[in-house]
Amino acid sequence: MSEATDMRSLLRLMAWLSPAFPVGAFAYSGGLERAAADGLLAGEHGLRDWIAALIDHGSAWNDAVLLNEAHSAHADAGRLGAVAELAEALAGSRERHAETMALGSAFLEAAGAWPSDVFRLLPQRTAYPVAVGAVAGAHGIAASQAIGAYLHAAVSQLVSAGIRLGVAGQRQGVAIVADLEPLLESVARRGAASTLEDLGSATIRADIAALGHEIQGTRLFRS
Known part of the structure; x- marks a missing residue:
């Protein structure tokens, strides 16, 4: 990959996965709000461990696998349709389904500013990791880079949610992002070598929290 191509890939990932990109990720916590309400997060250390579990062997890991499959299948409408259907089916609760589909x-609507044939091949409604993976693949961005950027954005959003919920302060939040950097690099590389056979999670409390959020009274987030 040339330096110019690498720079273009970096700039596109920074744009697509920036908090300013109009996808509305700030409105969701993926069940973190319920976990905080139930006292499952012991300050910034608990927040860090919760996020690390999601990245290493939870819903974010499954997103990495789905993203990699969509990246590989970006020119194949049949494979894209299959992974999109699988990603939607894997949403473990009503709110998580609404989150990933919204x-x-x-994302696809906003990313249309970068024209590509991939938009014709994807289903009209596509889960978030599949949308990101397919578009990144169509633009020649390496899978490991796309996964790393996607996971970094997920961590940043969860840390931001934790700060808004009073679990950690801004300084502690930045420290969490820095501390998780080696894990993000490792999981991005693992995700780029994954297949759909590697799907699977072991974060039961996080899944229960996501379900419990649906009946929570006062809420800041939509999930």
Whole structure:
């Protein structure tokens, strides 16, 4: 990859996965709000460990696998349709389903500013990791880079949610992002070598928290 191509890939990932990109990710916590309400997060250390578990062997890991499959299949409408259907089916609760589908739709609409044939091949409603993976693949961005950027954005959003919920302060939040950097690099590389056979999670409390959020009274977030 040339320096110019590498720079273009970096700039596109920074744009697509920036907090300013109009997907509305700030409105979701993926069950973190319920976990905080139930006292499952012991300050910044608990927040860090919760996020690390999601990245290493939870819903974010599954997103990495789905993103990699969509990246590989970006020119194949049949494979894209299959992974999109699988990603939607894997949403473990009503709110998580609404979250990934809404983010995917918003991402595709905004990413249309970078024209590509991939938009014709994807289903009209596509889960977020599939949308990001397919578009990144169509633009020649390496899978490991796309996964790393996607996971970094997920960590940043969860840390931001934790700060808004009073679990950690801004300084502690930045420290969490820095501390998780080696894990993000490792999981990005692992995700780029994954297949759909590697799907699977072991974060039961996080899944229960996501379900419990649906009946939570006062809420800041939509999930």
